[in-house]
Amino acid sequence: TSTGGESNARFLVQKISTWKGRYERVFALTDTALVNIDPSNWKVTNNWPFDEAVKDFNPSVAADTEFSVVVREGRKNNVLKFACEDRTALLCALQRAMCNAKEHHERKFMGIKFTRQHTRKDCTLEAHPAALKYYERDGTFISEIRYDHITSLQPVSDEGSSFVIHSVGRPRMFATPDRNEFLSGLAKHLTKLGLGNVVSTEAISTGEYRAQRLRYGNENHAKLAEFEVLKRTHRYPTPINRKLIVTETALVERDAT
Structure with a gap:
């Protein structure tokens, strides 16, 4: 049965009904x-347009798998529970999907992104509801860090404007003069997605961050294969040389030099 458009994602869920059970x-x-x-x-049992019917959603605080969706049906909002x-x-x-379907604007913050060599690169930061996004100062989109990839968010103890995000195990450092306000926005979006537990009040030092960044991808696991490759990315006008290394636990990308 047609869904009324190509599906961007599908998930198997359980509907929780007070009279039909799960x-x-x-x-x-x-x-x-x-x-x-x-x-x-x-067969399609419901089709709820984002711009008219889907009003809100909330994760359950009592069960890690459960959540609710608020949909407009007729003249009233119904709260439907799922797992x-x-x-x-x-x-x-x-x-x-909801942000893409409706016009959405968030405040952008002047910021700095620290590279692997700990050099500072000016950027603009945005605590978007779906991801942390960062841009060139002229507004050109650079990249984003999806919230479902974040495992830890920490302020930096000896840099009053800096913070560290661990994404898929990789530590990244950013800075903004309005750190507290920006982190508050990130925490709000993470909590909305049931990820409030990744926000840490325990600060990390710059030295600890650099040590973690140095260890990243350099764990002592047996190398199974190594390949010279070209990587295409919008950050560079032409493909760049990289090494792809297959270890016992991961696929590691490294500089070719």
Whole structure:
């Protein structure tokens, strides 16, 4: 059955009903709507447009897999309860889809991104509801850090404007004169996605960050294979040389030099 558009993501969920108990559904996220599908026959049971019907969502604080979605049906808002083993990924995808479907603006902060060599690069930071985004000062988009990839968010103890984000195990340092306000915005979005536990009040020092960054990708695991490759990225006008190394635990990208 047609979902009314190509699905950008699908998740197997359980609908939690006070009178029917729990039963399976598939959430399909299209560009314009949240579509509810019965997996027993693949028929669409609900089609909720983001701009009209999907009003809000909230993670449950009592159960790590449960969440609710507020949808407009007729003249009233209904709170529908669901559960999903991949709740974090689902809520992040839902937040992104809702933001893309509706005009959305967030304050941008003057900031600095620290490179691997700890040099400072001017940038603009945005605590977007779906990701931490950073731009060139002229507004050109550079990259983003998805909230569902963040495992830790810490202020830096000896740099009053700096903070460190661990994303997929990789530490990254940024700075902004309005650190407290920016971190508050990040914490609000992370909590909305059920990720409030990654926000740490324990500060990290610059030395600790540099040690962690140096160790990243240099764990002593047996090398299984190594390849010289070209990497294409919007950050460089032409492909750049890289090494891809296959270890027992990870695929590691390194500078070719």
